[in-house]
Every structure is written in structure tokens, then in C-alpha cells.
Amino acid sequence: MKAKHQRLTLALLGVAAVVGAAVLALSALGEQASFFYAPSDVRRDGVPVGRAVRLGGMVAAGSVSHASDGVTVRFTVTDGRATTPVVFAGIVPDLFRERSGVVAEGAFRRDGTFVADNLLAKHDEKYMPPQLAGKMHATKTLAQ
Template sequence: MKPKHQRLTLALLGVAAVVGAALLALSALGEQASFFYAPSDVRRDGVPVGRAVRLGGMVAAGSVARAPDGVTVHFQVTDGQATTPVVFAGIVPDLFRERSGVVAEGAFRRDGLFVATNLLAKHDEKYMPPQIAGRMHETKTLEP
């Protein structure tokens, strides 16, 4: 085999190896991906029962109810068009409250209840760390 053909064969094998690795990585990521749904998406498209997903929206006003065990929290997530009931057993984040943003990771049950395994509370876009907010009021030079 000529050196030119050897280089071409090695280059083709290298490209095939890179493509194969990329396909394997995409396959693994596709199985582990956590999809994001809003309550109106759930109402419109149906509920993926038992599949790990993320549900995002705002905690509906007046919907937070703590169970007597002190650990379980029932609440509703809304996007302004639809509402989805959620239950979470665990310690809620400090920023979790009514009318605040939340992303719940978990799965839907057949009855439409979302069983969250993890809660991520979101702050609003105007959030500023206390140190910066204090300096802003002192110097009046930083814009929010």
C-alpha cells in the first residue's frame, strides 16, 4: 500500500471514530435529557407519565400547603394559562414562596399530580446581591 493510501485510510478511520463517538454521546444524552414543560404544555400535549421531566412556572398564590409531617409540601405551578398540582417531600429552597418562579424536577403520575424530587427556586430578573445593592445606593453610579 502506498503512503498516500495509508494516510487516506487513517484519516477516514479517524473521521469514522469521531462520528461514532459523537453518535454514542448523543444517544446517551438523549436518554438522560430532562425535558422542560410549562403547565399549559402539559394541558395541551398530555402528560408523560413516569418520565423524568422539569416543570416550570410560578407558584400559584394561596396554593402552598404543608403537610403535618413538616416535610411534604403541596402547591400548584401556573404559567398564567394552566395550573399543575405538585407535591414535594424535602427541604424547600429559601427563595421558594408564592408568586415566585420555580422549576420542579420529577415525574408525573397517572392522576396528573407531579411528584417533584428536586425544587429550584428562581429569583426575579431584578435580583442583586446585597453587597452590590448597598454600594449602588451609596455611590449612585451602578445601574441595575
């Protein structure tokens, strides 16, 4: 076999190996990916029972209730068109409150309730931590 053919064969084997690795990585990622659902997606497409997913939206006003155990929180996530009940047992983030954004990671039960393992509270781009806001106000006062 000539050197030119050897180089071509090695190049083709290299490309095949890279393509094979990419296919394996994408198939593994597809099985482990955590999909994002809004409440209207759940109502329209059905509930993926038992599969790890993310549910996102706004915490509905008047929906947050704390259980007597002091750890379990029940609330409703809405996207303005549909709502989904959520149960979370754990410490909620400081930014978690009614009418604020939330992303809950967990799984759906057969009754349509979302059982969250983790809560991520979202804020808008205008958010400023209270400690920093106080310092900025003091700085503006001193500068004037």
C-alpha cells in the same frame, strides 16, 4: 499500498470513529436528558408518566400548603394558561414563595400530579440578597 493511500485510509477511519462516538454520545444523552415542561405543555401534549422531567412556571397565589408532617409541601405551578399540582417532600429553598418562579425536577403520576424530587427557586434580575441590600443601603447613607 502506497503511503498516500495509507494516510487517506487512516484519515477516513479517524473521521468514522469521531462520527461514531458522536452518534453514541447523542443517543445516550437523549435517553438521560431532563426535559422542561410548562403547565400548558402538559395540558396540550399529555403527561409523560414516570419519566424524569422538569416542570417550570410560577407558584400560584394561595396554593402553597404544608402537610402536618412538616416536610411535605403541596402547591400549584402555573404559566398563566394552565396549572399543574405539585407535591414535594423536603426542605424548600429560601426563595420559594407564592408568585415566584420555580423549576421542579421529578416525575408525573398517572393522576396528573407532579412529584418533585428537587425544587429550584428562581428570582428576577433585580433580586438582591437581604444581607447585601442592607449593606448597600448603609453604604449609600454613609456616602451622602
